[in-house]
Amino acid sequence: MYSTDLTQTQWQFIKKTLEFDDRKRKHDLRIIWNAISYLVKTGCLWRMLPLDFPKWQLVYYYYSKWSDLEVFDLLLSRLREKVRMKRGQNRAASLGIMDSQSVRWGNNRSLKGWDGNKKVKGIKRHVVVDKNGFLLAVMVSVANVYDGKAAVLLMKTLKYLLIPLQLILADGGYRGNIIEEIKTNFNYAIEVVMRSDSSKKGFKPIPKRWIIERTFSWFDNDRRLCRNYELLMESAENMVKLSAIRLLLNKI
Template sequence: MKYPTDLTENQWQYIKKTMNLKERKRKYPLLLIWNSLMYLIKTGCQWRMLPKDFPKWQLVYYYYIRWTELGYFDLILEKLRMKVRIKKGQRAEASLGIMDSQSVRWGNNRGLHGVDGNKKIKGIKRHVLVDKNGFLIAVMVCVANIHDSKAGLLLLRLLREELMNFKCILADAGYRGDFLDKAHSLYSYLVKVVSRDKEKQAKKEFKPVSKRWVIERTFAWFDNDRRLCRNYELLHESSENMTKLSAIKLLLNKI
């Protein structure tokens, strides 16, 4: 049975080439495994509730863990982002980054969680960095009670370990305090805080903040996938991988 989330032949060939998959005899083709993951992300179903049209959930989960450990999701995300940027007439590597956090309600009471006192949300926070198109570059998940300025430094360390260079990173007023100085002294990143217009805010008028609205749209893209609108993952690493799969699904539709 065909599902709307199934990969097209062109999309599958791109993934196959990027992962350098070799042809060999398998009980289930790897295309079915990828279709299972895309279905899981979009519908938000449990692993054990995957339709019988797909391979057994244990096999799908096995490949999910294996590909995570081999770093294939990061590789595919990076290659796809570069391809789409070049297609849009941009440089392959982004020079401008936009960072922000998204508080997500918990859906699994066994997973680590905290309370975001500002937004009154119990769950986790996704700290995300995107390019000017809103395409995901990096994601780091933590409990919701950790302040953005502290978690933001962990995200920047992740970027530095992956040797990513940016001329400037835009952030909101949540990344205050000595965050800007530490970002520059520890990781050599220039972070610029872009705040809302105080007059507009006092009059309760909504006006998108220049450049920063892009990452808000990215969060809206994530919420379109039911697996991400709540945090159903037990581990933060799994939450990060689900976010990357969602971004991969989005970029595959743009190649």
């Protein structure tokens, strides 16, 4: 029994959302989910999953299968809707907040780049969240990709997921022609929110925009996301989605 194991309520929500059948299996799918959740939280290698879980090959098989079927996107969407409605909010978000997080590489075989601004060698997570900080979309690139260029691919992801945002807040990294390009091609309005000049010293969070920084700190609570250990960008995106799913499961 691990602290990352699903409760009965959490498992019933997953089972109902993904329409898992009750046919007899050698290993219950709940145990498979527990193994994946353990891996995300602890950051261990697939091959080093504890022996009380099924063989790592089987766990990885289901992880890969669910990834191909876009199960993580579906579950994330349903969880986000449930938590938003529980808070008295609309089912679908209308406001988004966009930013990127540079992450150091932890796998010398994975693709990586150099972010000269943050002085980080690795990848960059381009993320959109709602006003609660809950993940809406994620796109991973090498760290040297400029935020403005990556924004187009991130908007394609948002459009594919059918997320009807009316306004997206962003920082100065998204200034320029990219705002008009996104408005024309995707019908998303981007508002750049800059830090106002002030003589006061010390940290002062920017309203609304600080929310996505909190989301990045939530990601860092899972050791699998502290560095990039994934060989593929798709897998790096999946780990972010699984981290967001774990967070929302604890809020239902």
